[in-house]
Amino acid sequence: MVIVLSLVSALSYGISDFLGGIFAKRASAWPVAVVGQSTSAVCALTALALFPGSPATPDLVWGLLAGSGGGVGVGFLYRGLSTARMGVVAPISAIGAALLPVAAGLISGERPSLLAFIGIVAAFPAIVLISRVPASEESGTTTASGIGDGALAGLGFGVLFVCLDRVSDGGALTGLAASQVTSVVTVIAVATAMGAPWLPRDRFAARAVVMGPLGFTAQGAFLFATQQGLLSVVSVISSLYPASTVLLAALLLREKILAWQAVGLALAATAVTLVALA
Template sequence: MFLGILLALSSALAYGASDFIGGVGSRRYSSWQVVLVGQAAGALAMLVAGLTLPGSPAAADFAWALLAGAGSATGSIFLLRGLASGRMGLVAPVSGVGAAVLPVLVGVALGERPSWLVWVGVLVALPGIWLVSRESTSDRSASARRALVDGAVAGVGFGTLFIALAQISEEAGLLPLAANQLVGAILTILTATSLGQRWRPCRGVIGWGSASGLLGASGTLAFMVATGMTSLAVAGVLASLYPAVTVLLAAGVLRERIDLGQRAGIAICTLAVAALALA
C-alpha cells in the first residue's frame, strides 16, 4: 500500500506541475491550444510506449479508457469555462473536492472498506483541498450559481477520470492510455469548434503544450498503477491534492503570494497524507 501512496502522490505532483506549465502557457496562447497540444503529445507518447512495451488490453480496457478521456475532457472544459467567468475562487475548490469525493463513494460502493485512519485522512483532506485551491477575488459580477455548476461538473469529470482509470486492468499495457488522451483531444476540438474558440495550434504553443501534456500523461500512468496497489478512495484523494503543487510552484517560480487560507490548506493536506500513509 505504501508504494501505491507514493505513486498517487507522484500523480498529484505530475498533475500539479502540468497545470502550472499549462497555466503559464495559457497566458501567452489560447488555453484551448495548450490543452489540445498537451493531449496530442500525451497520446503520442503513450502510443509509442504502448507499442514498445505491449500489453494485453481487452475491449473493456479501451471502453474504460474512452470513459476516462470523456471525463478528462469534461473536467478541463468546465474548469476553463469557470475560469473565464472570473469565479476561479469558487470553481477550483468545488472541482477539487468533487474529484476527491466521487472515487471514495464509488470505491465504497464497489466493496472497498477503508480503515478508520483512512477515513480520517479522507475527511481531513477535503477541507484542505478546498482551502489550497481557493483564490481571493473581488469580482462579484459573475453568477455564483453558474460557477458552482461549472465546478461541480468539472469535479464529476475529474472524478470519472480517476474511477475509469482504476478499472483498466494491469495487463492492459499503455495503449488504452493513448486512447484516453486521443478521446480528450477529439472532444476538445469539437467543443472549441462549437463555441467558436481558437484551437488550431501555432508554433509557439508546441513547447508549452507538450510539456504540460507529457506531465499530465505521466500523472495518469502513475495514478492507474497506484490503484492496483492501494484503494481507489486513497488514490483518488491523494491525486486530488494537485492544486497544492500548482500553488507552491506559482509561489516559488512566479513569486505569487500564498495567502493564509492556502497555507492552512497545505498544512491540512500534509496531515491528511500522513494519516493515509500510517494507515
C-alpha cells in the first residue's frame, strides 16, 4: 500500500505540474499558484469537516510549517515552468524534494533495506534524465535564474515532505488542511514581496481550479504513505513526478520522448520495482 500511495502522489503531482506549466505560460505563475492552492485548501477543509480525527497541537504546527514550504515550492516551480526552463527547474526541484527528506529520514534513524537503497540511488539519475529537454527548447532566460527557481522549489518541497511526515495519524487531515491554507498565504506573501501580481484576472488562471483536487490528492497520498512507510522511500518515489508530466506531454501534446528520457523512465520503473520488492 505504501508504494501505491507514493505512486498516486507522484502521478497527482505530475498531472498538476503539467497543467500548471500550461496555465502559467498563458498567465502569470503566481495567480495560477494562488488559484490551485486555494482550491486544494477547500478540498482539505471539506475533508477535515467530514472526518475531523483526533489532532494534537503539534499536528497543526507541523502542518503550518509544511504549508510554508509548499507555498514556496509551488510558486517558484510555476515561475520556472512559465518561462520554459523545465530542463533546468524540473530536475533540480525534484531532486531537492527527494534529497532533503532522504537525509532527514536517515538522520532520524531510518535504515532502508539494500534493495530499497539501490532503488533510492537509481531514482536520482532517473529524475534528471526524465526532466532533461534539448537546449534548443530552452528559453532565452539565464540558466542561473532557472537554477535559482529550481533550488528554491526543491527546498520548499523538501520542507513540505519532511514536515508532513511529522503529522500524527489522528491529526492527518488537520495537518493537511493547515498545510494547504498556509501555502496560499505563503504564495501571496512571496509574490507581494517580489512585487509580482498574484490576483487571478484571466480565464487561464481561473482554470487552475482543476489543479486543486490533484494537489490535495498528492499531499494526502504522501502523508498517508509516510504514516505506513519510511520517509526516505516515500519521498523518492513521490519525487518521480516528472515521469508522469513527460508521459502526459507525449500523449496529449504529441511531444516526442527522447532517448535519454526513455532511459530515465526505465530507471524510474527499476527504482520503484526495487523498492516494492524490498
